[in-house]
Amino acid sequence: MAYTISEAARLMSVSPSTIRYYDKEGLLPEVKRQNGIRMFDEVDFGWLRLLMCLKKTGMPIKRIKEYVELSKKGDATLLERYELIRAQRQFVQDQIEQLEYYMEELDFKDWYYRKALEIGSEKAIDYNEYEQETGHKKP
Amino acid sequence: MAYTISEAARLMSVSPSTIRYYDKEGLLPEVKRQNGIRMFDEVDFGWLRLLMCLKKTGMPIKRIKEYVELSKKGDATLLERYELIRAQRQFVQDQIEQLEYYMEELDFKDWYYRKALEIGSEKAIDYNEYEQETGHKKP
DNA sequence: ATAACCCTTAAAGTATACTTTAAGTCAAGG
DNA sequence: CCTTGACTTAAAGTATACTTTAAGGGTTAT
Structure with missing residues (x-):
């Protein structure tokens, strides 16, 4: 087709x-x-x-x-193409790790705004509660 | 400081x-x-x-x-900011999933070039071997 | 004091990846 | 026959995110 x-x-x-x-x-x-x-x-x-x-x-x-x-160019470039694909694979793995790292920051912000909305203000938030409540470190 | x-x-x-x-x-x-x-x-x-x-x-x-x-603008915009952060969190999750999906394609290409280098040519590659050898589906 | 060096701004320039426009070709339906 | 609609090209335009340039100001070392 x-x-x-x-x-x-x-x-x-x-x-x-x-x-x-x-x-x-x-x-x-x-x-x-x-x-x-x-x-x-x-x-x-x-x-x-x-x-x-x-x-x-x-x-x-x-x-x-x-x-x-x-x-x-055919079979003569197989190794070069393999290395290019390997590099891209590594690049994607690094990207995923980076996104997972930034996700922690967004998780904190998520908690932060939940807390602020609960209290009604962001001025009185106690950051120590984040670790206590979620078991995660503040980023 | x-x-x-x-x-x-x-x-x-x-x-x-x-x-x-x-x-x-x-x-x-x-x-x-x-x-x-x-x-x-x-x-x-x-x-x-x-x-x-x-x-x-x-x-x-x-x-x-x-x-x-x-x-x-302060506390009056807490909900709006919360929703913006939630949307970004979702966006990041989607990105990670997308990258993991494309990683499968790169994994296949990785196998493909290993195989081709082993044989010396990409012309004789049997795609069925991918599933047999790796247990993963060809993307 | 004068050169070195870091800071400032506004404005123009660059890179990437499209997207849009203008002008034209071709096959099918009324 | 001729209009409709999808295709074609080259070239210009757009969006985003910087980066560079040009011209100048203030503190410090010799």
Whole structure:
């Protein structure tokens, strides 16, 4: 099955112009055309899914393009691509850890406002109660 | 203790001009000055830490400013601020889940390239082996 | 006192990632 | 036949978050 750009866009939850932009930037190798019109098949959706994965995990478009260029060169670049994926994996792990760290700060703020709303004011909050009540350290 | 902008910047791992930009945008209430020069005390560092937390968890500067404005209005805005923090907590949780989802895709790619390097080519990879070898589903 | 060095501002510049616009092509339906 | 609607391109525009530049001020060391 092959899809037009607007169908592909809908399936990937992005706009058609975004896909055109990705294509123009060389992030989508091998998009076939019928009468000049892009037709997206399963291979293209594979690329789109990987593209979204890398994008959503914070990889800049330039770097994704590097990965695509490496892929086009075939087996000679397997190690380079492996290392790029490993680096991205590490990057995602670091991001998750960072978010979990900041979540503690938001948990404290959550407690803080619950307490303030209970008392009716934030001026009289006793921070020591946070550790006592939640067992968590104040960040 | 009070610090100059470059000391504060070093302590927060940002550039002095970034802090000036935040100040100009109204993200730092109550920064005192000596002879026109900003002096950062513990209260300011509290704001800077919260600012970094919200920024690093993806809140746009405009929204952070809204939060700061609400804070300046005092106890009358406690509920609004509570809801803003709750929304950000949810947002962070969603982000973590999304990253964990994409991590599975990267785990598959990791396996894929290990396998390809082992065989010497990516052409002969049998995807069925992924589930057999790792116990994880192919994403 | 004069150079070094840190601070100040406003305004312009940069980077990234789209998004919109303008002008045009092509196939299908009334 | 011609209008409708989806596609095409190149180029310009937008949003966000800084970063850099230019011009200047005040304290300290030589």
